[in-house]
Amino acid sequence: MARSSSGITLQQLQYFVEVAAEGSISAAADLLYVSQPTMSAAMKDLESRAGRTLLLRSARGVTLTTDGAEFLGYARQVTEQVELLEQRYLGRPPSRRLLGVSAQHYSFVIDAFVRMVKTSGAAEYEFSLRETRTWDIIEDVRTLRSEIGILYRNDFNRSVIDKLLRDSGLAFRPLFLADPHIFISRKNPLAARERVTLDDLAGFPRLTFDQGANNSFYFAEEILSTLSTPQEIRVSDRATIFNLMIGLDGYTISTGIISDDLDPSIAAIPLDIDERIEIGWIGQSAIPLTEQAQRYLEELRAVVSDFGVELID
Numbered sequence: 001m002a003r004s005s006s007g008i009t010l011q012q013l014q015y016f017v018e019v020a021a022e023g024s025i026s027a028a029a030d031l032l033y034v035s036q037p038t039m040s041a042a043m044k045d046l047e048s049r050a051g052r053t054l055l056l057r058s059a060r061g062v063t064l065t066t067d068g069a070e071f072l073g074y075a076r077q078v079t080e081q082v083e084l085l086e087q088r089y090l091g092r093p094p095s096r097r098l099l100g101v102s103a104q105h106y107s108f109v110i111d112a113f114v115r116m117v118k119t120s121g122a123a124e125y126e127f128s129l130r131e132t133r134t135w136d137i138i139e140d141v142r143t144l145r146s147e148i149g150i151l152y153r154n155d156f157n158r159s160v161i162d163k164l165l166r167d168s169g170l171a172f173r174p175l176f177l178a179d180p181h182i183f184i185s186r187k188n189p190l191a192a193r194e195r196v197t198l199d200d201l202a203g204f205p206r207l208t209f210d211q212g213a214n215n216s217f218y219f220a221e222e223i224l225s226t227l228s229t230p231q232e233i234r235v236s237d238r239a240t241i242f243n244l245m246i247g248l249d250g251y252t253i254s255t256g257i258i259s260d261d262l263d264p265s266i267a268a269i270p271l272d273i274d275e276r277i278e279i280g281w282i283g284q285s286a287i288p289l290t291e292q293a294q295r296y297l298e299e300l301r302a303v304v305s306d307f308g309v310e311l312i313d
Contacts, residue, residue, distance in 0.1 A: 010082060012046040013075040015039060016054070020072050020144060021098055024061040063143055066286075069169065072144075073287035080291055099292040100128040102140040103150035104221045105209055105238045106279075107259040108307070112300035119299075120292070131238065134221060135214035141282050142168040147293045149282040150300075152221070152255075154275065160218040165282060174280040174312040176304055180223060181256030181268040185246040188267075195270045198227075205231035207241050207250040222253045223275055242266055255279060257307050 018028040019039070029039035047054050054068035064072060086092040099116075103109040113129050130140065140146040153161050153172065165172055182196060188204075190196050206229045209221045217225040233250060235241045244250045246265060255277055256268045281297065283289060289297070301311055 008046065008049050010078070012042055012049075013078055015042050016046055016075050017072065017079055019043060019055070019062060020064055020068070022061075023063065023143075023145070025057075027061075066169065069144070069284055070286040073284070076290055077288060098126050099148075099290070099296060100130070100140070100146035101148050101150065101296065102130040102132055102137040102146040104134065104137065104152065105131050105241070106150065106255065106257070107238075107263055108255075108257045108300070108303045109150050111259050111261075111303045112296060115299040115303065116292075116296045120295075133209070133211045133214065134219040135211065138164060138168060138170065138282065141170055141284065144284070147283065147290060148296065150279070151282065152223075153278045153280065154223055156223070156225075157218045157220075160216075169285050170282050171285045172280050172282050174278055175301065176279055176309050176311050178255035178257065178277045178279060178309065180253055180271040180273060180275055180277060182251045182271050183245065183254055183258060183266050183268055184251045185249060186265055186267045187246065188249045188251070190251075190269060191267045193269055195272045197272045198224075201251060202230075205229075205233055205244070205248055205250040207233050207235060207244055207252040209241070209252075210234040210236050223277060224253060224273075257304065257309065 015028065015032065015034075018031055019025055022028045022031065025039050025043060026036045029036045032039070043055060050067075050071060052067040052071070053065050054071050055062045056065055056068075083092075101109070101113065109131075110129070113127070117125070117127060128146070130136075130146065132140070134151055137146075137149040137151055141149040149170075151161075162172065182190070182201065184190055184204075190200060190204075193200070208225070211219045211221070233244060233248075235244065241250075241252060242263065242265070245252075253271060254268075256270065258266055258268050281300075283293075305311060
């Protein structure tokens, strides 16, 4: 694509950021109260000026090219700095806040999200939180449906997860290490134990989160995914898994960090195994985080610290 001699305008950068966020030129046009042909022409002109193809267009919308993902990082920095200038010197209110987070099924993720929303200070915002499958988390962040993904690694799945992230242009950044715990109903006979062993779990159904078409051991949300059990139930959401803990005395293996406010009927009991769980966040390697995403991670670290867990710098 030939590079235009004209410069890139601030308006084009603002348009591009919205197109990337919406995944649609027409949706971004509606949001910014401009016509679809005007928005489409602005994006083609921007690509001409940048000398690169930034967007892949299809009947389902648009996705970013590799160059487009890198360009978005710079565009966000410029538009955020302009916004800060306008707030500081023109007295303009903060603009509509945007953030998407995709995560495995952790209550501390929700706790941090609640804190972020309460302290956002924005009159208008559009946030999304998706508790979903491991593969979908990676795909959400790869396609920028979400800016941040939260998932775990351990010695078993590390090489597979890291390769998939590299191939997707993503990077894993550790948050903390957790000792494995079982989550069970407070009425479960094991709830009074200080610790439990794998042998103790033999008579109880294991509950795991279904990974759909990508139901590989490496994408399992729980450690010890290759361990055979006589009774296993796969579920798709946290409400169901908690109901089965209560109704069937089932258990699942997780981090041990659980909110009494969100899950008062569930107990976390240490599991006596030589294993650790590394929780971290994933994001685009070439795109700096937005200010809102950084705020969310700050809240996430604060929530985890409140449970006495040591963070990884």
